[in-house]
Amino acid sequence: MPRLFGTDGVRGLANGELTVDLALGLAQAAAVVLGKGRVADGRRASGRRPVAVIGRDPRVSGEFLAAAVAAGLASSGVDVYDAGVIPTPGLAFLVADFKADLGVMISASHNPAPDNGIKFFASGGTKLPDEVEDRIEQALTGQHLAPTGGDVGRIRRFSDAEDRYIVHLLSTLPNRLEGLHVVLDCAHGAAAGISPQVFTDAGAKVTVIGADPDGININDGVGSTHLEPLAAAVVAHGAHLGIAHDGDADRCLAVDAQGNVIDGDQIMAILAVSMAERGVLTDRTLVATVMSNLGLKRAMAEHNIAMIDTAVGDRYVLEALNAKGLSLGGEQSGHVIMTKYATTGDGILTGLHLVAELARTGKSLAELASVMTVYPQVLVNVRGVDHHSLGSDDVIASAVADAQAGLGETGRVLLRPSGTEPMVRVMVEAEHQDEADRVAHALADTVRERLAV
Secondary structure (H helix, E strand, O other), rough: OOOEEEEEEEEEOOOOOOOHHHHHHHHHHHHHHOOOOOOOOOOOOOOOOOOOEEEOOOOOOHHHHHHHHHHHHHOOOOOOEEEEEEOOOHHHHHHHHHOEEEEEOOOOOOOOEEEEEEEEEEOEEEEEEEEHHHHHHHHHHOOOOOOOHOOOOEEEEOOOHHHHHHHHHHHHHOOOOOOEEEEOOOOOOOOOOOOHHHHHHOOOOEEEOOOOOOOOOOOOOOOOOOOHHHHHHHHHHHHOOEEEEEOOOOOOOOOOOOOEEOOOOHHHHHHHHHHHOOOOOOHEEEEOOOOOHHHHHHHHHOOOOEEEEOOOOHHHHHHHHHHHOOEEEEOOOOOOOOOOOOOOOHHHHHHHHHHHHHHOOOOOOHHHHHHOOOOOOEEEEEEEEEEHHHHHHHHHHHHHHHHHHHHHHHHHEEEEEOOOOOEEEEEEEEOOOOHHHHHHHHHHHHHHHHEEE
16 A cells, blocks of 8 residues: 655645545544643643644635644644644744644645645654654554543634744845845745735835735746746846745745746755855755756855755755754755754745845846856656666666766766656756757666566
8 A cells, every 4th residue: 555645745636535534534643643742542641732733825625624634633632723824834933933742734835726735744843754654644543532521622823823934034034135126926825925025024126926826726827837927027027036936835946137047956056155155054065955956066066065965855855954953955946945944945035045145245146146057957757667676777777877977077867766656767967958868868768678567
C-alpha cells in the first residue's frame, strides 16, 4: 500500500482522494501523536489542553476541510485557533509564536483549485519528519481520544493572526524599501491579503495583480507558475521589479525591470552574497538541492561561499540547515529558507529581503542577478519505465559517465527516479543550449531502451 503522506503532506482531489472523513481522521490521529499535555485516555496530564493553530489558502474546498480538521481536533480534546486564510509560512510562524503544540495547513500550494492538501507542523512551527508522519498514518486505524464534558476542545477565531505575521515580517528587514516600485502577483492565493500591505508598510510603491481570490481562481494563469502576466505588468508600469508568489505563498520568483525571469537559484545567489558581505551568512555556506543550476555553484565559489547539496525537496534543505546551524538555503523553484526568521520557505519574506537588497545597494535586479551565470539546463522526463532499476543498470551508468566526461567542468548530468510515478528525470546542463539538448535526449533514449516495461 503506498504511503499516505507525500513529499509535502497529504494531497489529492478535494472530495475525491481527500475526503472530509480522511481530514477528520487525520486530525484525530494527529491529536494522538502531536497533542501534548494529556495521557492516552484523554485525561488532563499537564493542567491544560493541547493547542493547535489551523490555516488555509482561499480555495473553496478549504472551507469544509478546515471545518473537518477543527472538528477532529476539538473532539480529541485540542483547543483550536482558526487563523483563516493565511500563507503556509504564516501558519508556521503562528504555531511557534503562539507556543501551540501543533499546526495544520490546508493547501495544495501551486496545484490547481480542485486539489487540496493537509500539512502538519510540530510545536515550534517545524515540518514533520517522515517517521512522525508514519505514526500519524498508523494512528488513523487506532483508538482516538474521545473526552467528554469540559475536556473537549474549543474552537476559536485567531483574531490577530494576520497582524502578528505582518509585524514579524516587517521586523526582519535590514532597511526600508522607499524609492522602489514593485509589482506583486499574489496568485489569487493566500498572499493576497498580506503581501501588498507588507510591501507598502515597508515603504515600496506597490502595484498588485492576482489578488482577487474567489475560491476557484487560485494559481489560474497567475503566480509563480505563470510569470508572463507579471512580466508584462512590470514593463507596462515601468516598475523596478516584480515578485510572484504561489497559492500558499511559500515561494518567491521575480522578474527584473525588462521582464526577465529571476529564479530561485538567482535569488539565493543575490541573498547569499549580500549576507556574506554583511557577515550574517553562517559559515559562509549555502544549502541547495542537486537540481540547482551549475552556475549557482560556480558563483558561490567565486565569492568564497561553500555549498551543500541535498535531495530535491525543501524539507531536505531544512534538515541540512538545521543539522549544521546554517542560515540560508532553498530550491530553484523559489522555496527559500532564512532560518533566522522562518522555519520553512517564505515567499513574502524572501521577496522583502530581495527588494531590500536593491534598496541597500542602489543596483537594479538585473545587475544583482548578474552575480550568477545561468547555464542552459534541459530536463527530460522519461515516463513509463522501471525507475527502480535506474541505479543498478551498468549501461546507463556508463552513458552518464561518458556524457559527464564530454561536458567536463562546463556541464553537469543528473539522472534521478521520480518518487511518485514510474518516471526517470534526466537533467543536463551545458555551456551551450544545443549541447545540453543533444546530451539530454541521448541519455533519455538510453533510459527508454534499458528500462522499458
